[in-house]
């Protein structure tokens with residue numbers, strides 16, 4: 001069977017034309033958003049995905065954000081396989097035995113057009129592929145793209161791992177995710193740097209629906225999301241996360257790869273440590289493990305971005321380093337960049353000119369969009385966390401000790417307590433250093 | 447890759463946790479050919495004391511075999527994350543590719 005006849009996510013065999021207007025490598029949010037937009041715009045497009053179905057290789061915490069997603073598929077929440085709308089977000093600062101919490105809750109987030117949903121990528125991406133396929137995109141699965149085809153300096157197609165598996169097109173969109181093998185081969189990406197990448201491990205834990213709702217104080221149509229920093233990552237820059245699904249909990253940690261390796265650390269050990277935190281253990285008690293997963297997150301932001309375009313080729317999503325590390329948002333930027341890549345191709349199609357100059361419009365679109373603005377804003381964060389490791393150990397300890405002191409009722413006056421807290425902070429960290437940290441942190445954010 | 451090697455004058459100790467139970471609930475479609483390879487076994491033997499990959503790989507694919515003095519590769523349990531090619535081996539001594547199309551890990555949730 002030819003790969004094209006093997007065909008699409010909806011299951012029908014679509015006879016493939018000999019060549020396509022566009023080939024998309026990778027069936028994640030970036031690639032599928034590009035394919036959806038291209039097909040809807042009347043272009044012939046094929047998505048090549050290495051997994052058995054789009055999503056079968058993909059992992060996220062994670063939350064799909066409503067606004068950017070509905071820019072690609074309007075009213076997606078009516079059909080898409082979603083777990084829970086997130087109506088409460090909590091930030092936890094942990095020490096070994098205590099948690100300092102900040103929470104935001106909104107009933108608004110639980111009604112149309114919503115803000116975000118917890119999802120499983122294996123299901124969500126499959127659904128998104130079916131939407132693109134309904135618009136006319138061809139989805140080829142179980143096929144690894146191994147190389148690009150070149151004519152001089154111009155990309156003219158791809159070589160897949162199948163016999164007679166060459167495919168040609170006017171343009172190739174690389175949406176291959178965080179390990180950009182092809183963009184590296186093409187000299188567009190320098191690869192990801194260990195200090196600018198997080199390794200994340202995650203487990204899906206099952207709990208009966210009523211029990212879950214009871215434990216997390218949720219209704220049937222509300223959900224909670226937790227970002228956790230502090231001692232759980234053992235002083236390695238990183239965060240933990242917990243998301244509620246219908247009748248499962250997604251729990252995981254992500255830490256900067258370089259710092260983890262420097263200490264010969266292991267991500268799964270940190271996850272065990274996180275799960276053993278007393279306040280976390282209570283939430284997941286008795287919940288059985290359904291899946292374990294590992295994935296990388298490109299967190300270098302603006303500075304680690306590759307070339308976004310060349311002759312006959314565009315790069316989108318994680319492959320282009322488009323992740324807002326601070327809020328772990330990436331799927332939204334992937335969706336948006338895929339759409340912009342597609343719009344650029346649709347315009348180039350009018351003139352039949354797919355040169356670097358014409359495709360440069362994609363760079364302009366991305367540059368003017370929220371993608372670049374966000375990436376620039378948070379550009380310094382990753383390196384900041386890496387060079388200020390005490391953000392992840394000492395500060396949570398100090399903050400927690402301060403609150404504990406204030407809340408403990410004993411014979412000291414509150415003024416005495418304030419004095420004690422300041423003394424404690426000073427003994428741990430010279431004042432000059434504290435001020436410098438505040439300054440660095442403020443600069444990274446502004 | 448890495449400009450700076452991590453502190454490496456301590457001998458290898460085995461990982462504190464075992465991920466066999468974790469991997470037991472993951473669905474795999476293993477290929478019969480490996481997609482992972484050590485570039486130069488001498489580097490593992492003689493330069494890398496800490497055997498970083500035995501800790502950094504989330505699936506514990508790499509194990510140090512004390513008797514053979516080499517790293518064994520259980521590629522069937524690879525989660526295809528890419529840690530080992532992006533600094534998980536600070537000596538850049540591992541070639542990682544994706545498995546052939548249709549093989550490898552198959553997430554049901556993801």
Ligand SMILES: Cc1cc2nc3c(=O)[nH]c(=O)nc-3n(C[C@H](O)[C@H](O)[C@H](O)COP(=O)(O)OP(=O)(O)OC[C@H]3O[C@@H](n4cnc5c(N)ncnc54)[C@H](O)[C@@H]3O)c2cc1C
Pocket residue numbers: 025026027028029030031048049050051054055057058059060061062063064065143144145146175176177178181182200201202252254295296297316317318319322323328329330331332333334
């Ligand atoms: C633990 C974790 C939590 C996260 N949480 C969030 C969150 O809450 N919200 C959020 O918005 N983002 C989150 N992200 C980030 C988000 O998952 C990514 O930014 C997003 O998936 C990027 O989409 P993409 O399409 O660029 O890449 P991917 O989703 O990785 O898709 C790439 C696709 O290409 C395929 N592929 C790769 N190479 C080839 C090849 N050579 N041939 C054929 N197919 C190929 C892959 O199989 C895959 O399907 C999280 C990430 C992780 C790891």
Ligand code: SF4
Pocket residue numbers: 484489490491494496497498499500508517534535536537538539540
């Ligand atoms: S593969 Fe790399 S990390 Fe593993 S033992 Fe060899 S040199 Fe060390």
Ligand code: SF4
Pocket residue numbers: 294482502503504505506507523524525526527528529530531534542
């Ligand atoms: S890709 Fe990830 S899971 Fe596979 S061997 Fe490398 S580090 Fe281990």
